[in-house]
Amino acid sequence: MAVIRLIAARLVWAVPMSFIVSAVSFLLVSLIPGDPARSVLGPLATQQQVDTARQQMGLDRPQGDQYLSWMGRAVRGDMGASLLTGIDVAETLNARLQPTLSLILLATLTATVLGVALGLLSAVRGGVLGRLIDVLSVVGLAVPGFWLALLLVSWFAVRWQLFPVTGYTSITDSPVGWLRSLALPVAAASLAAVTAVAKQARDSILDALDRDFVRVMQANGLSRRSIICRHVLRNAAIPVLSLLGVISASCI
Template sequence: MVRLVTRRLVWAVPMLFVVTFFSFVLVSLVPGDPARSVLGQLATEQQVSELRQELGLDRPILPQYLDWLGRALRGDLGHSLVTGGDVGRLMGARLAPTLSLVVLATLAAGLLGVGLGMLSAVRGGALGRLIDVLSVAGLAVPGFWLGLLFVSWFAVHWRLFPATGYTPIAESPIGWLRSLVLPVAAASLAAATAVAKQTRDAVLDVLSREYVRVFEANGLSRRSILFRHVLRNAAVPIISLLGVVCAGLLGAAVLIENIFGLPGIGSGAVVAAMQHDIPVLQGAVVSFTLIVIAVGLVVDLLQAWLDPRVRTR
């Protein structure tokens, strides 16, 4: 287990370097001028040029990145070019809404998908075909479109949930949950269909094995076989898919957070991109990359716990 964790962490270091370097270069090449964003359209060219020199934006891209990297290795992600705020504190303040959305959406997709998949595997027939149809439809329907529909139905028409905004859990657990119901539903429904199909296929594969028929012949109850033996052996590919789903939800969070007005890292990255605020964008990239690395590590640990053969790979 220690070897598995060490290998994952060793691979995380070059991943961070590669991701941050390419994001820095790509953002620097995007048309726009942060100095002009700070000073406004009425500022003179001389004022803009002086601010660019003061911020170090007149230097080549590689020295700018190396300076940022040197500070980041010391734990300093810099300051916003537009507001002057500390990027580390800004990401920390925006982390809770993003994690709340991603974690709850992953749990919802997992619970709903595994439940439907197991039901489809046991019952089969029309339900199995319905899962296939829903899985294809789930991949075709974008989450932001579902989000707009949910706002129209459940927030505007029926007024069951707030359309926008976020309530911290420390302030009101009920308000926190209500503010996340619609975003989580929009983000998780498409993923739940993919999890359902993967679960059904994995459970059917395990049900066809010889030892399951031995259990049935020995008189074990159907429920005991399903939950104590079949689901555990089918869980490895399901957990792998949930890891992919969780990472994919980070990308979906950029749109979902903007639709529902959640003050998360994704919505902050969109504003930073429009303002060409490179330090804030880099902070968002680092945050997302660290979350993906953590998700991958958790998936590896769960798989190793369920299947000891994973530890030797």
């Protein structure tokens, strides 16, 4: 229940935070020097052409009206047309939405499964295995993502030709091709996430194991596996979930 309440609270706070972030972003964009209409039409455009373009773009209205109009259209999914290409922005985003969501989903799933498993092993087993996992976590956080991506493409795509170098295959066209096209991006994007989740999970599990309720359960004869699986992991999940939210956003 604690995890459900935490997720519900985060979702409730996401609504006002979205409006605050959008308002600040809109304000910062409006403070950028220059005239968007003049930039689109070029330096040879007459003042009448610039004024007409400003009116068409809604730039002649007060900032508050511009923001409310922009937010209202964004909520409806109407993002207008690109000033550079003239193509509808929603269509451009939709074309990139499936690859982005696929990458976020697989990278987050990989970070969750591997990170929690490694963190649990490091906390429970300790010894050489625990120290090895700790060292690998530090190394994983230190490796630059772009360097790892180039290395993976060079080895697994160019040299051994196990995965495609570029491109994306939709899951509806070929599930196997979808996995192959995302394997290297997911590996590069999730390495740092796996190590971060492993470290956070390890610290949270060790902290939970040191609490009084664990000692009480041990004194009552409950097995160590039952205590960890039913109680310790549940208490250690809250900080891990918070970290996974940050990781999912960073994958974008």
